[in-house]
Amino acid sequence: MKKVLAFALLVGCGDGLPDKDFGYECRSHDPTYSHTVLFCGGRSAENVEDVFITCNVRKTRHEQFEGCIGDVDLMDLEPDCELQHVCLEEK
Numbered sequence: 001m002k003k004v005l006a007f008a009l010l011v012g013c014g015d016g017l018p019d020k021d022f023g024y025e026c027r028s029h030d031p032t033y034s035h036t037v038l039f040c041g042g043r044s045a046e047n048v049e050d051v052f053i054t055c056n057v058r059k060t061r062h063e064q065f066e067g068c069i070g071d072v073d074l075m076d077l078e079p080d081c082e083l084q085h086v087c088l089e090e091k
Contacts (some may be wrong), residue, residue, distance in 0.1 A: 010025060026084075026086060026087035026088075027085060028054035028055070028056055028057070028072075028085050029056045029057060029058045029059075030085075030087050032052040032087040032088045032089070033054075033056070033085060033086075033087050034084075034086045034087060034088050035051055035052065035053055035086050035087060036051070036052055036053065036054045036069075036072065036083055036084065036086065037050075037051040037083070037084050038051070038052075038077075038081060038082075038083055038084050038086065039081065039082055039083075040080055040081040041081075043082075043084070047080050049081065052068075052069050053065045053067065053068045053069065053072050054068060054069055054070075054085065055068035055069060055070040055071050056068075
């Protein structure tokens with residue numbers, strides 16, 4: 001179910017998965033930050049394990065998005081898994 005929801009979120013909104021490394025400049029505290037994707041085994045839609053909002057370390061607890069995930073830098077990921085923050089392009 002999570003994979004279906006993740007795929008719908010990524011592709012259904014028209015964003016899709018970019019061909020490039022879209023996370024190296026994007027940070028969860030950037031103003032255009034949208035969500036974070038957990039990939040395992042590659043960076044394609046079928047490798048999406050989870051999609052969530054990462055807490056913004058530059059905001060107080062009361063300013064955070066409800067249900068955000070904190071301390072993603074401390075997550076113990078499997079060797080073939082990686083997190084990518086996704087920011088929307090400013091137009």
